[in-house]
Amino acid sequence: MIRENFLKKKLDAGNVVIGTWSIIPSPVVADIISQSGLDFVIIDNEHGPISFETAQEMMMACELNGVSPLYRPPGVIEADILKGLDIGAHGLQVPNVESASQVKSIIDFSKFPPLGNRGFSPFVRASGYSNKNSEEQFAKANDNVLVGVNIEGEKGIKNFEAFLEIENLDIIFIGTFDLSKVLGTPGDVENPMLLKELEKMTKKARAAGKNIGTITTSNESIKRCKDFGMNYLVHYVDCEMLRKSYADAVGILNELKNV
Numbered sequence: 001m002i003r004e005n006f007l008k009k010k011l012d013a014g015n016v017v018i019g020t021w022s023i024i025p026s027p028v029v030a031d032i033i034s035q036s037g038l039d040f041v042i043i044d045n046e047h048g049p050i051s052f053e054t055a056q057e058m059m060m061a062c063e064l065n066g067v068s069p070l071y072r073p074p075g076v077i078e079a080d081i082l083k084g085l086d087i088g089a090h091g092l093q094v095p096n097v098e099s100a101s102q103v104k105s106i107i108d109f110s111k112f113p114p115l116g117n118r119g120f121s122p123f124v125r126a127s128g129y130s131n132k133n134s135e136e137q138f139a140k141a142n143d144n145v146l147v148g149v150n151i152e153g154e155k156g157i158k159n160f161e162a163f164l165e166i167e168n169l170d171i172i173f174i175g176t177f178d179l180s181k182v183l184g185t186p187g188d189v190e191n192p193m194l195l196k197e198l199e200k201m202t203k204k205a206r207a208a209g210k211n212i213g214t215i216t217t218s219n220e221s222i223k224r225c226k227d228f229g230m231n232y233l234v235h236y237v238d239c240e241m242l243r244k245s246y247a248d249a250v251g252i253l254n255e256l257k258n259v
Contacts, residue, residue, distance in 0.1 A: 001126045002136050005090045005144050007040045007068035011170075011211050015039075016226055018216075019070070021237040022058065023048030030058035033238055034067035042070045042234065045080065046095050056087035056125060063088070070148070076102050081109040086124040091146025093173060098155035100162045106149065107168045111142045115168060146170045148211075148232075157182045160201060164208035171211045171232055174201060199228040206231070 010017050019040035022030060025048060033041055041062050043055050050058070059069035070091045071084035081092060094106050108116040122131040126141070148171030151157055157179055163172060176189045179198065185191040198214070205212035206229050213232030216222045225233055 001085065001088060001090060001144050002128055002133055002140050003063065003088070003090075005068060005146065006066055007070070007090055008144065008146055008170075010039055011146075011231065014231075016231045016233070018222070018233040018235055019068075020235050020241070021072075023050070024238050024242075025050040025054045025058075027054065027057040027061045029238060030069075031061035031065065034062045034065040038067055040068040040070055040090070042072050042093050043089070044072045044237075045084070046072050046074045052083050052087060055084070059088045059125075070146070076105055076109075078105075078109045081106065082119050085110060085118070085141075085145060086121065086126050088125040089145075091148055091170070093148040093150060093171065095150045096152050096156070097149040097163075098153055099159055100166060103149060103163055103166050103169055107147055107166070110145060110147050111168065112138055115142050148173060151175060152178045154178065154182050161204065164205060164210060169210065171213070172205055173232070173234065174198065174212065174214045176214050195224070202228045202230050 007017060017039035019038050019042060020033065021042050021044050022033065023044045030041060043050060043058050045055060055071065062069040068090040070093050071089035072093045072095060073080035073084055075096060076094060084092065092110060097103060110116060110118055112118050112120060122134045122137065123129055127133045127137040147169055149169065150173045151160060152175035163169060177187065180186050180189055180191065180194050183194055183197060185194060188194065202212050211232045213230045213234060214225060216225055216233050216235045222233060
């Protein structure tokens, strides 16, 4: 990727960043979301019905507004990771990562030699569609593309410290519901024991030079995660933000009807 990576620049400067999941397959929605002031939008190809063509158009919309598009492939799948990067993603957020060997595979799929074994074509959006940019793509892409993983299962949580030692892993996202299962408090993401563990994991990650975050669903959770030291916050999902806004308005009207 030879374009400016807005998110990487902010993270390297020590900023706390906030973004969202996007599962609605629409460049228009991506354009609207990215005019909100968010730092990044994760285009979700694991849960969302988004084609690669639509994902590329969504990335274009984000970039026009100075927002970094990230790509969530369905899993640790080389072909999907390659396509996501070729269409211009500023970084990856790969789901359900459980082991250090999987992280190393993701890096291998994401980086050109000598850091990895990513396939190369200059005739893609990430390279400006021209072999005239081949040298620039090789010079910039390895440093320019962010590699992030979702730790969502029991094995991943237990292997957390091993991930901290892996070079070229930039972002770690903690699934709080999965953490609750590991701690024996399934579903209780407000449990003091879970919050204490989340804070401890955050401090370890930041000390190791990793960016770390989780999902936030309220103003209170944004503040709390920031206070823990997290610097990568993913707030809700586009479809829920849209639904909830209208549901709140309907709720207010229903309350007024009953007065």
